[in-house]
Amino acid sequence: MLTFFLVSGGSLWLFVEFVLSLLEKMQTQEILRILRLPELGDLGQFFRSLSATTLVSMGALAAILAYWFTHRPKALQPPCNLLMQSEEVEDSGGARRSVIGSGPQLLTHYYDDARTMYQVFRRGLSISGNGPCLGFRKPNQPYQWLSYQEVADRAEFLGSGLLQHNCKACTDQFIGVFAQNRPEWIIAELACYTYSMVVVPLYDTLGPGAIRYIINTADISTVIVDKPQKAVLLLEHVERKETPGLKLIILMDPFEEALKERGQKCGVVIKSMQAVEDCGQENHHAPVPPQPDDLSIVCFTSGTTGNPKGAMLTHGNVVADFSGFLKVTEKVIFPRQDDVLISFLPLAHMFERVIQSVVYCHGGRVGFFQGDIRLLSDDMKALCPTIFPVVPRLLNRMYDKIFSQANTPLKRWLLEFAAKRKQAEVRSGIIRNDSIWDELFFNKIQASLGGCVRMIVTGAAPASPTVLGFLRAALGCQVYEGYGQTECTAGCTFTTPGDWTSGHVGAPLPCNHIKLVDVEELNYWACKGEGEAGTLKVIDRKKHIFKLAQGEYVAPEKIENIYIRSQPVAQIYVHGDSLKAFLVGIVVPDPEVMPSWAQKRGIEGTYADLCTSKDLKKAILEDMVRLGKESGLHSFEQVKAIHIHSDMFSVQNGLLTPTLKAKRPELREYFKKQIEELYSISM
Secondary structure, eight states: OHHHHHHOHHHHHHHHHHHHHHHHHSOHHHHHHHHTOOOGGGHHHHHHTSOHHHHHHHHHHHHHHHHHHHHSOOOOOOSSOTTOOEEEOTTSSSOEEESSSSSSSOOOOSOTTOSSHHHHHHHHHHHHTSOEEEEEOOTTSOOEEEEHHHHHHHHHHHHHHHHHTTOOSSTTOEEEEEOOSSHHHHHHHHHHHHTTOEEEEEOGGGOHHHHHHHHHHTTOOEEEESSHHHHHHHHHHHHTTSOTTOOEEEESSOOOHHHHHHHHHTTOEEEEHHHHHHHHHHTOOOOOOOOTTSEEEEEEEOOSSSSOEEEEEEHHHHHHHHHHHHHHHTTTSOOOTTOEEEEOSOTTSHHHHHHHHHHHHTTOEEEEOOSOGGGHHHHHHHHOOSEEEEOHHHHHHHHHHHHHHOOSHHHHHHHHHHHHHHHHHHHTTOOOSOSHHIIIIIHHHHHTTTSOOOEEEEOSSOOOHHHHHHHHHHHOSEEEEEEEOGGGSSEEEEOOTTOOOOSSOOEEOTTOOBOOOOOGGGTOOOOTTTTTTSOOOOOOOGGGOEEOTTSOEEOHHHHHHHHTTSTTEEEEEEEOOTTOSSEEEEEEEOTTTHHHHHHTTTOOOOHHHHHTOHHHHHHHHHHHHHHHHHTTOOGGGSEEEEEEOOSOOOTTTTSBOTTOOBOHHHHHHHTHHHHHHHHHHHO
């Protein structure tokens, strides 16, 4: 028996875990009684009566237990009482603040030598010892790295070149950056900070009209772009006399001479980024560092209606926001010089920018994906990141893929059993990736992310509690959720380390206060102790909540986040009407998943055929309702009928915002006919 345990490592640890759980639950007297040990005076006689084999076995077991007790995983100690994570601010009318921090003052910075974004990067340069900073790769190649000093030098050269091209070293100078994530984006940003200029990000999904509006509103004369196609788009606005102030376009990628000639005809200078850097190197200007109260960035948000709104953020705003994150996590998972971040979320959004700032401040590395989200897994395996910022949509895909591979009842049962065992550890505060369950089930999942991830941060949309709970167990790393808005720089609330419950977005960060205002007409009230721990729970946007004919209020986004976990569902829009007593839905199936999912249910056909199949529609609706019941939806919160739509909601067809949020008024109008049919059929 002893030989078997020593050979079978998995069985050994299972046995030890069982013994430990038994010991924890039993009193010493009970253990002695069950083992029927003799009185202390008879112990010598007792041991002399045992065979040598038995004594060796007992000694080995004692050694195993002693080793386990000294090496068993330790629970993370939270930085505050998890039953009271925030407190009311005096004389504030109900505003709340974090209990983490020193005193009632809001946190403005974490390091005295990093109070502006320029100082943040210089600090990283200093403590990294000029280590690697920005990484990129070509297909099937390892990552190549620019050092901190190379990045700083190129930023100074580019900034000096901008000054040579009539830009001014002041906070009235707005520089547009219109590019996908890549090292040159960061170099352009740092160039602006080095000379107290202001960055204004632009991105494709804003649409031509919004880009024109931003260039004119921010009085942008210079835009740095990655590809010639974007330069052409900007030139078309100038040619139509829609953006008369645009005078200089700088390209990261090579371009043809014809593009430069086209620019000359409408009074726009076209230059390569390398040429501007060379000009700056020949005509170097001393840096003009900004102050904490100086403007650093104007981040335009798309919104669901009207023109984009520009959030004007100072250097102090950005520093305070990531300092709040550092303060909350400082005792548990502090950033290190050997940290590596995978950059694929848009740099035009503040979520990605703030997380990258944390890495630079500590001398870490940032590796950029190749630009194709389908190659993200390959990039992560090559990069082996330790920090993984992600949006819930990607977590949902990961969750669905894992369970789709558990394609038999036995495999699914084993996976769920292993997850429950790990989730029990997580609930007790233990986060690890070296348990027997990791060895048997989860190491491959962890390897798909590079095998080194120690922290995941998710935001931008609500995350499913089921998905979050499973991935916290399966990935064996700390998974944090936050809530934020661009006007607040990025994060407003953040999960407290050690609080691995789901369904909320954490407590206020130490850099800001949060105040809830009652919306009386919606008839909401707190019950069952919700909110007593001092964390924030997001129900839905106020403008999305509506009342059904019977008087019940419905938060559609909450329902959509449950239904989206149905394997064949890629997108869903839940609709309700105050004149109707039930909900209906528009479902877009996942073209990769649906055919095999349908085949298992005996439904054959092409994707187009399946989208018109009544049997498939019924099967999808039943699966959605099942998930709704498991998640505790009331009957009035369940959709009663659905329409299957074959084409994805997208920015291009006007049904999603540039940040990929549903444009509900447009969806309601676009599917008006189908919604009316669903109500008429279901009456």
